[in-house]
Amino acid sequence: MERKAPLLVVCLLVLSLFLGSPSAWGLDLKEEKELGREILKTIRQHYRLINDQEVAGYVQSVGQRVVKSLGATHYDYRFFVIDDGTPNAFAIPGGYVFLFRGIIELMDSEAELASIICHEVAHVQARHVKKMLEKGRVLNIAAMAGALAGAFLGLQGDAAQAIAVGSMAGAKSLALKFSRENEEEADRLGFRYLCAAGYDPYAMVSIMRKMNRMGWQSDSRIPSYLRTHPALGERLGYLELLAQNAATSHATCTVRDPMGDFPLVQAVLMSRHTDPAVARDRFRAWLHDDTHRVGAAYGLGRLALDKGEVKEALGYLRRAAAWKPDSVLILSALGDVYHKMGRLDEATKALEEALKREPDSPVAHLRLGLVLQDQGRWQQALQHLKKAESLAPYNPLLDYHLGILYGRIDQLGDAHYFLGRYYQRTGNRKLAAFHYEKARSHLPESDPRQKKIDDALKGPHKKERPG
Structure with a gap:
């Protein structure tokens, strides 16, 4: 997919269109949420979102686990995955958080995923983008509208980007990057959220270090995250110190399995974005590696299911369940396979067990709703489908x-x-x-x-x- 303009720039452009006159730059919370909804509409029209039940539902579940650690919040957070290989993530006003497929592929654990989510949620909680916009009240709204049209409605690639940036030349007071102060506040808040959610605080250091290394490699694309979140190399020492302090001062920081179901999500992404024959060979090789065998069995089960080979899929998923019996995604996938085989009681049992372990799993609620519907238990089915829709409404x-x-x-x-x-x-x-x-x-x-x-x-x- 060809990129049209840096996403933070695009978000600011869209925001400017709805702000109108200079007097409107002082946003209240209601206006901020409305702007977020309008930006979301634009993003959904121009960028491909991953709606795969396992991937999108999993990221939403991890995100909601972080949100529960916030205590009271003004925002109804939603989490999305953009189908793009760029290592990037961003949040927009109103509580919408976006992670690119590329940054998830760079990660090695659920704790690293939670780290990026915590950092982005911290930017929303601190209303950093809103504050940047209020500093940019001298913007020429007509020029911004032209830039948005050039970026989205006609010109492609470098030309669209040049118009987007050129239209903002007069906006001297608008920073297109988070300030050092913004980042340090997001670091502090993010570490606090990460510990409260039960994850290893060093995970934030490890994922930031990976992105920083990419920025120094001449043969790799510089992650967009480094353009919008400045001074990452300079901040790594500070991030490590925060992790050390968190580890010593919060006895309950690391209570969750740092991996969680993340290897399974990696397997889903590989099966989706790699040639199926290549993915199958890789998974089969990984079956003999203790560190990769669960994801490999899950990936092989998914590939078999995509081909309609239900019995073969069941065999692989049972192997995965034997190695990781508490996995919500594996239990949910087993429920799906049993449903396809007409074994509705077994499907119900597996999905109910998944929901005992993760009550806010959108994919488990969706699949259980469909099973209950086929059993004629329509009101119960409706409850689960409505719950799934409330957790993943798009x-x-x-x-x-x-x-x-x-x-x-x-x-x-x-x-x-x-x-x-x-x-x-x-x-x-x-x-x-x-x-x-x-x-x-x-x-x-x-x-x-x-x-x-x-x-x-x-x-x-x-x-x-x-x-």
């Missing part, structure tokens, strides 16, 4: 299944609304309009979704990049 697959289930229980307004949203998100304008019109006729006039339907039916619909 998954078109969930919209589809909710629409079908609501239709089965004769709640036609809800059924047509979710099917309309499914077709809107997958780019079928005709079917989206059909279902939205049906939903509008069935839902009460006071239903807040009526406005969303009206907005969706106005003007041309922009297709979101498929996941």
